[in-house]
Amino acid sequence: MVSKFMIEPEYDVTVVTVRDIFQSMYAGDKFGADYQNHSAVIIFDESDMRKMSMADGGRVKVKSSGCEVVLTARKSEDAHPGIAFMPNSIYANALIEGADDTGIPEYKQIGVTVSRTTNELTGVRQLVELQKNVELHV
Amino acid sequence: MDANNVARVTCPACACLCRDVDLEFDDRGDIVHTYNACRKGAAFFMGSYRENRALPKIEGKPVSIDDAVKSTVEILSNAKNPVIFGLDTSSLETQVLGVGLARKLNAAIDDTSSLCQGLVLERIIPGSMKTCTLDDVRDYSDVMVYWGSDPANSHPRHMSKFSYFPRGKKRQKGWETDRMPICIDVRKSNTAGVCKKFYKIEPKGDEGLINDLLLSLDGKIGGKEIGGKGIDGKEFAKLTNILKKAEHCTIFSGLGLVYSLKNSIKLFDALIEKLNEYAPTHVIPMVGHYNMRGMTQTLYDASGYINKVRFSDGEVDHGSQYSITSTLQGKEADAALIIGADPVSSIPLKTSISLAGIPTITIDAHETPTTMISRVVIPAAITGIEAGGEALRMDGVKHELSAPRENKEVLSDAELLKRILEGV
């Protein structure tokens, strides 16, 4: 879907969360650059990246209902058009709605829209502060 | 510690609990080298005790540990609806204390299993789903199915120590001819890359695959009828055959499978039952946190349920309304005690952030997004480096954790819970 009102076109993608050994190496310091750089990542199918004119390593704005984060786009080695992968972290959890009656959130089918951006990566502290302000001032 | 300043320890960086890790120390007691650990384990031992350590705080201001404990006791004693969450990265002893505290406070208690492997563990622990140990897998399994799991990333030595590469009692020829590893996943993961068979399914395609397997095992559908669902018909027939003819099959259920099935988990029960009509088939959940298996067992022993429990004047209530996500979504808790967990990172942020609106106490070795929004932070020793204890491996086998490095500035989470229990 392309919205004509946006400067950068938006595309619908389904996000599936995955595990990443490199990210887990840095889990002791969730505010450190290494952890953030391995977590604020979204991995796209190559043909999707071409369609969206996105470069490997470029920045993307990823939005779901109510939350928006800026991540690094990465090219997948596998083909999975329409599906993107994100390591499980606060970034993926920022995009997920709450849980259903099972208590389990929807980690394997998160509907998001993505668009190119030149904005900085969203920091972990920034993300927590933003949501905290929403929580405390509603 | 031997004469070369090397100590053999158990690694608590994942639920494989590898017992063959050697740590080399320098004269100041710093870890300078790890042997045998994977990348994840090595990073844990080399980095976790040095960096980003939590400090005792109340409302962001530094305090003494005594004051932080005193404030915790006050908050919990005054709460009508407290919730305790975590304990998956604590020793069994600490878990027993945590459950005792929940009982004393009439609190709800839950752990990360309610968001992940709980659905499988609530079958494994009471014995309604057939399981085995990782040692059995090493010695006997000829067919291993990594279903929605990716040990190459989540449990890096799982395949080399237990499930694929080692030679075992009945698997003397090793991986080349004696074992058939199969991966079922939505993507070609690193694990899929080394398995002999890989079945790529669509997201949420697990239910359809199980239904097809159930029919195919009974000979009600043939190979070609499966075509069009992403799996080649002939390859699907081969999968059915391999599973039917296995001498000892183990399915390593991962989060991909659990998250995909959720309410349809009974289909998985039916599949395991059906497979056992043909071949001994076992399930081992790929538990992430090193002692989540221990926490679910501890709570089960105390209450009859593995998670999502509420204690009330000696009575036990259980249900999804006591899962951490439901409790926080419903904004029912009026105080929270988080022990060795980081729900602000690990559950949907819109839900977890409500911890910022209630008095939340976090006991953790590190600063995390959860300590950032906690009213009280109490630092704890790192179990497996600075504090010892026991833990259950993902298959329920008990292992001892050691404390090769002393840290006098912090208390273990067990000592902290004992002090809180005395005060409330």
Ligand code: SF4
């Ligand atoms: S596989 Fe797990 S327990 Fe073994 S060394 Fe790696 S992180 Fe530690």
